[in-house]
Amino acid sequence: MMVTKGLDLRTVQLIRKAALLAGIIGLLGLAAVTGTLGGETPLHEGLEAFGLLLIAICIVGRAWCSLYIGGRKKAEIVDRGPYSISRNPLYVFSFIGAFGMGAQSGSVTMAVLFLAVTVGVFYLTVKREEAWLAGEFGAVYEAYMKRTPRFWPNFSRWEDQDTLEVRPTFFLTTLRDGMVMLLAVPLFEWIETSQHAGWLATLIHLP
Secondary structure, eight states: OOOOTTOOHHHHHHHHHHHHHHHHHHHHHHHHTEEETTSSOHHHHHHHHHHHHHHHHHHHHHHHHHHHHTTTTTTSOOOSGGGGTOSOHHHHHHHHHHHHHHHTTTOHHHHHHHHHHHHHHHHHHHHHHHHHHHHHHTHHHHHHHHHSOSSSOOGGGOOOOSOOOOOHHHHHHHHHHHHGGGGHHHHHHHHHHHHHHTSSOOOEEEO
16 A cells, blocks of 8 residues: 555545445455354353443543544644554554454454454555645654654553643534444344354354
C-alpha cells in the first residue's frame, strides 16, 4: 500500500472505513462456519463478558479522545490529553474494541483475528495520514512524532489543558460510530443460535 500524495485526509479515512468493513464482513463469514472448542463453557461465557467490557471501554475512550481532536485534525496538531501520550489514541481504543467484538464469538482465536485485521488496516491508514500531516505541518509535526509514540501510550509524557472547546457534532458522531461495535453481540448470538439449530454448518472449531 504505497503512500499517495494526492490523497487528502478525508479520502484516506474513507478508504480505511471501507477496508475495515470488508475485513469485518470477511471475519463474520468465517465465524458463521466456525465453532468454539468446548461449546458453551464458563470460559466461553466469560470471554464474551470480558469482550463486552472491552467494547464499553472502547466506546467511552473514543468519545473522550474526540473531545480533544474533533474537527481539529486538519487545522492543528493536537498534543494534549490522550494525544500527549499517543499520536493515535482513538485507534488504540479501536484495537481494544476490535478484540472485544471478536470475543463475542467465545473464541480467543477469533478475537485475535479481529484485532489483527484492525491493527493491519489502521497501520496502513496511519502511514498515509502521517505523510499528509508531515506535508501540511512540517517541522511541528516532525517534532510531535519524535516525542510521542505512534500507538502504545507513554504515560510519562502526559500533558493536559484547563479548558476544551467541544464540538458536539464530532463527539456524537464518534460516540455513534463506537456504539456500532455493540452489534457484534446480537450478530454472534444469531450465529451461535443458527449453528445449534443446524441452519449453519460448523466446518471448523477454534479455541
